[in-house]
Amino acid sequence: MPEPVGEQRTTDAVILRFPFHGRWLARNSPADRVPSHGTALFGTTYAIDFVAVDERGRTAPRGWRSAVATEPPERFFAFGSPLLAPTAGEVVLAHDGETDHAARRSVLALVPYLLGQASRVREGAAGVAGNHVVLSLGAGGPFVLLAHLRRGSLVVRVGDRVALGDQVGECGNSGNSTQPHVHVQATDSTDWPTARGLPIAFVDDETRDPWVPRNGRPFYAT
Secondary structure: OOOOOEEEOOOOOEEEEOOOOEEEEEEOOOOOOOOOOOOOHHHOOOOEEEEEOOOOOOOOOOOHHHHHOEEOHHHOOOOOOEEEOOOOEEEEEEEOOOOOOOEEOOHHHHHHHHHOHHHHHHOOHHHHHOEEEEEEOOOOOOEEEEEEEOOOOOOOOOOOEEOOOOEEEEEOOOOOOOOOOEEEEEEOOOOOOOOOEEOEEEEOOOOOOOEEEOEOOOEEEO
16 A cells, blocks of 8 residues: 555644554545635535545445446445544534445446535535434534434444544545545534634544645555
8 A cells, every 4th residue: 555645633633543544545635725615615625535446446346337227335345334433522413314325437327416516505414414414522612513314224323422543433425525535624614604623633543743644545444
């Protein structure tokens, strides 16, 4: 594996552990651009997405469906992966029940999905984040969101206190998601229309400085 390359954030960021183990890579990373998702809406200014990959850097095996059609989310390596609390905190939001929809890697499958983007935004957090968990690091925040969880996988409820590394659910493909992945962001509020995104950085052992993975570069989270 190549050595991870990331943008150092040691003074102004919310420091987190990676919420998974194994081989992953970043997409829509704030190490490459801010706002990372092209908007500050819903506090996503510094949000980052992670997809699980194999030794060849694939998110799933390829076949004819990946070229021209939708694919079952179960084909993807990330789907069903345990998601862990990236920090100790209190569960202040826990939403389940949204469907894990078909994954889309082909242009033909993506076009109709993109046409439905506005309707998902109008649905608010459920339509965009799908099944999700929000942890509060203190009485007034900051708040850390894990989004697109697998339906029925949440193992925490509002009011629970979790320790760093506790499992909170599994990676899924709910909400505004074209293939199974985990979306992570930190905000100053859970009032999503007005929430401001906060910079985040990650550590995955006790010796590495906090860093932010760049797009498309696989790394191994311990």
